[in-house]
Amino acid sequence: MNFQNRTRGILAALEEHGSIDVHTLATLLQASEMTIRRDLVQLADQGLLIRTRGGAMRVDMAQPFRFEHKAAQRYEQKVHIAQLAAQQIEEGDTVFLDCGSTVFQLCPFIRHKRIQIITNSLPIVSELLGSSVTINLVGGEVDADRQAVHGLMAAQHMQQYRAKRAFIGVDGLSSQHGLSANSEKEASTALQMAAQAEHTYLLCDSSKLERTSYFQFAPLTLAQVLITDAGADPALVTAYQQAGLTVLL
Template sequence: MNFQHRKQLILQTVDERGSVDVRELADLLQTSEMTVRRDLVQLAASGLLYRTRGGAMKVSMATDSFRFEHKAAVNAERKDYICQLAAQEIREGDVIFMDCGSTVFRLCQFIRNKRITVVTNSLPVVAELMSSEVTVNLVGGEVDKERQAVHGLMAEEHIARYRANRAFMGVDGISLEHGLSANSEKEASIAMAIARQTDKVYLLCDSSKLETNKYLYFAPLSLFDVLITDAEAKPDVVSAYQKAGVTLIH
């Protein structure tokens, strides 16, 4: 495949997904990661996309400082599919944790009429559920304006005061070899704090994140109880996770 053809597919994929990893592009283009990196450098130099650690994103997202609304809109159909499955796991009267992930945020639309309590560090989740049947408990602490979430020691201490039936968390990367990984220490520490206080942890993860590794490895697969992903997950990957003992819904 020549550069012009690769260029077209790369830009199309970035436009559709918002952001993409080098490994995903290498699989899509049936070429080496080195070739993909070289292509991304050339496309970034032309102003057609923005290079990130390990991949690329749409220029509009990069210039808007990763606005939460953009992240929530990326792969929206996949995220909604995952969240519909997740909502079916929630029972009336449950206390649940919801982290600040963009996939977890999209769970709000499917739980608005449930008589449950949500404990969250996400400001968008609070705003979305304020006019619903849900009782909302906002974690206290320092506000991260970029992520629109509360992080830090005080937030973790707040979480430690509560016990939840279920937790719904996102993750930046997950692999059978390395476990869970994140782009930020803040989000990793919140995930650990939530998991310690929950009877059953659900990981909401669209299929593009399966078998990807990010900046910070922070926990083994045993941190969560159930992995919920979308129907586009590759059958061989699903099978590998199930053989590894992961309870998976898709």
Template sequence: MSFLERKKKILMILDEFDSLSVMEISEKLSISPATVRRDLQDLSEEGVLQRTHGGAMKLDNLPLVAFNKKQTANAGSKQEIGKVAAANVVDGDTIFMDCGSTVFAMCAHLKKLSRLKIITNSLPIVAELVDVPGISINLIGGELDKERRAVHGDMAVQHIDNFHAVKAFVGVDGVSVKNGLTAHSEKESQITKAFLRNAEQVYLLTDSSKIGKDAYVKFEALKTIDFLITDTQLEPTLKMEIEEQGVKVLQ
């Protein structure tokens, strides 16, 4: 059983039982206690469960991290990535922007454009750019997630499918050559998939800490993106592996 398969099953049984010991997880999944401990540590570092003495427990807000918490993580790298991403936007573009904090970092650098159309599910992006002359915003409709300050759900996906953009700027919780794009949340992954299928070019924005890592939900292959924008801390071997898949890495 692969780590991703084990991860999915661990989260599923924690969702059912709320709290379990290492031995209980070991017995239910037929894997060694040592493997369970390693997996629980990795999942705890991803922020999707809480380690306890001798086991783990479910978080009330299991897969999602509030926007303001994500915004402060690796803030310096996100600002640099946002600046590089914004440099790929030109006057007259229509672009998709998702609700990720790294994508939000583009906003300060988009204000200089004189004509831009943004289609987004992010309330912080709307608040940041709504009064900027020359920028028009199409706010995606659907169910509001107060913690993430974003709109999700089936109606949001249908909204996106009614539009076409020259470029999409999206984030992920994990990306690797083997498992492609991964996320902690199915509802966020569905929004990202809708952006990807309705854009001519796709820019993936993520700091290097998420590259070579896998999250809970696998939703797209690496080849579905055109550009990966990350920080200068990316290991050269990882950069080479990604570019061998036809993805251009920008730093």
């Protein structure tokens, strides 16, 4: 396959997955990893993609993150997932909620519950003020675009608490590569919440399944339950179940 055809294949893969690693591209395009790395360097020089450690991502993924933009994407699927997630929460639970846009959609379904939440999400705090929910806001440095609290102090804050459940969002979920995020900030929060919870739930719409994002941070075994939407490929659902995840659709 010549460079032009490989270029089309690389850009098509990035359009579909957002980001992808060298090994996957080499297998897909039947080329050596050395060839793919040279191609990525050339395409990055042309401004057609962004090089990452071990692969590449779409140029638009490097643009500034805005919570409200992400929250508007695949809205119906996120609401469906949030409804299923809310059904897992029992009265009296203590629950970690991260700053993911799908996790945010839990708010209208839990505001009547007498539960304690621990969250780094400013939109969740704003949405649940005045409700039956008791709120513990994680302290630390505020990321204005993500509307969330991150950093060393945030991690130390979360280490002081234990919860029955943690609900976290991820930017990519792969049976081979595990969980991935667009930022180390989100990854750090997810890892800390999962470590402090008895049960961890991944809230992940079907567009993120078998997608590898910028930063791979944990195996599938970080969580016990995956909650996704009906658009999930049944073969993928089976694969995740065989990997040990309970899958709720």
